Amino acid sequence: MNADARVAPSLVAAAETRIAAYDWQALATELDSFGCAVMEKLLSADECRQLAGLYPQEQHFRSHIHMARHGFGKGEYRYFRYPLPDLVGGLRGALYPRLAAVANRWNERMGIAMRYPATHGAFLDQCHAAGQVRPTPLLLKYVPGDFNCLHQDLYGDLAFPLQVAILLSEPGEDFTGGEFALTEQRPRMQSRVEVVPLRQGDAVAFAVHNRPVQGTKGNYRVNLRHGVSRLRSGMRHTVGIIFHDAK
Template sequence: MSAPAQRASVRDFADAVDALDWTRIRADIHARGFATTGPILAPEKCGGLHALYDDDAFFRSRIVMAKHSFGRGEYKYFDYPLPTAIEEMRTAFYRQLVPVANKWQELTGGSVRFPPEHAAFLSRCHGAAQARPTPLLLRYDEGDYNCLHQDLYGEHVFPLQVAILLSDPASAFSGGEFVLTEQRPRMQSRAEVVSPGQGEAVIFAVNERPVEGKRGVYRVRMRHGVSRVKSGRRHVLGLIFHDAA
């Protein structure tokens, strides 16, 4: 494939992100703390991404969840330089989500403002010794699951992240639903169960989100996880926008 053709193919990933209905998605995130995107990636592109899991040259570390009481299953953090398609999607998602992140800072009276471009935010992270890349591939087999958790890696945290389902729930696995919980002040936790299709992303709050109530703005604490996989194998691409210390 020629170099121009390669660039066009890679740009397809970012174009797919930019083409989403961002008015609807941002409204859903503000209202519920998460949103689904509809299909972003075609099956062949999903297959190409989850096939990377077997090549350790792309990754900096492998985590077996059971060893850390995170659940069951495993995941690998990509190393820099990221595969170009993943870097393109990470950059494109950040650019579309930064208005939400800054609005949340305004609502909660926070002093942090996120720059419009992801490279500038990464420079902020790296200046604070958060320099290890955080995009990851997760793999779940039958019986695997992921406990409820938050992905916080240092002082600088972007308040949203993205999970893209790479496997086909109609043929590759069953179970393994995406689970979100929120804890509002003086209330019991509430759960949402999300079942995206292959190539679809779920965008959700990393640790908390603001909610505008009758008495002002209050913070809702959020966690996410994955229910037990009943059969087959499930692959997910995770895009976290802050790097790790």
Template sequence: MILPDLKTRIADLDTANIARNLGDKGWAVVPRLLDDAQCEALKADYGSDGLYRSTVHMQRHGFGRGEYRYFRYPLPAPVATLRSAFYPLLAGIANDWWEAMGRTTLFPADHDSFLAQCALGGQSRPTPLILRYGAGDHNCLHQDLYGALHFPFQVAILLSRPGEDFSGGEFVMTEQRPRMQSRPHVVPLRQGDAVIFAVDEALRQGTRGTYRVKLRHGVSEIRSGERFTLGVIFHDAM
């Protein structure tokens, strides 16, 4: 069955390697987390209006060009599984970062408890989404912060095939270092690959100890075709 297999695959990921990549770069790639059939099924669901609570046309808000749709509760089973299975793996890394930053409020071990904290702060709208881009579309650099409470990592899964379904459309991150120019990164992805990345701040080890950098992410212009991405955000929105 798909869902137990997905839970097992996430549970079996090398947490130490993910933590190391997040610390070194601010992101970690999980190759082929979803197979072709799972990607195509999620793409096909984009037209199912009943699954979504809202649709955002990015150009109207200055976010770029393209559109995305936020899922409503209850989330589709694959999306709910990704969210609940990834959270405990990442919560331990998140707490290590929070402690290194001197923060005393840590994240609970299970996702339901974290969502309960979000709800107490007035954040109760689901944030997982699917993004669709066509030729000429792009996503401006941004951070997915939806309220005072946020989880420090999120996951994006490329549902389309680079070079076949679309060209261009690279996943881009920028790193703002203290008293230095921003540094850009391009993260190569294939269909089904997941990228785990820091939402806001990342930790770096320097010659004088640990310091923080600000991260933003976006998508470069799609030159041709159509590109779909699933975004898995762990905090809810106001």
């Protein structure tokens, strides 16, 4: 694994203490039932402001994307470079094992052979062996009129089936509009929409691509996409934690 991708064990341990405080049985049930689950107050207001304040600092990022140029919507985001900021890297490493347990159970139900290793470092080794070496955690910025089209964050053949977004701004104070939305397409049915209310520091874990649903004849796969509705005023920052790296 690229040494720059490694996170100090002390940082992961500190993040794990924070992550362990949540009721993961309840969160797993939410993920199973709806494809998403909210972790309230994952970050403090100060941590949110510190991360949002990184956006104009070029040295932290490997690329800068303007959504309109690619048909992704309207707004912009920056992909972090390795080494990731301590907080982002620590949370990425600490969240992964909890979500890998859900991901492995989902794959078993969907008849997918892939099983994810116990640690994020081991999973990144697999990504890098497959030529996926570019970090994918990102920092997004929206201003009035911006939105993010429904999409899936798949950056190569090897993709982890869950990801996390953390809202860094306070709705009603820093911005209005800009709701996180998740759509789910079930076979021979119209799409179901889940609008996820978040406050500053809240995180939402959600399915990247597919999840299993129990039907009358066993489990079947549903297809999910996520996006952000139009920002009506102010400025909105979000951190996205994606667990696979990109080609």
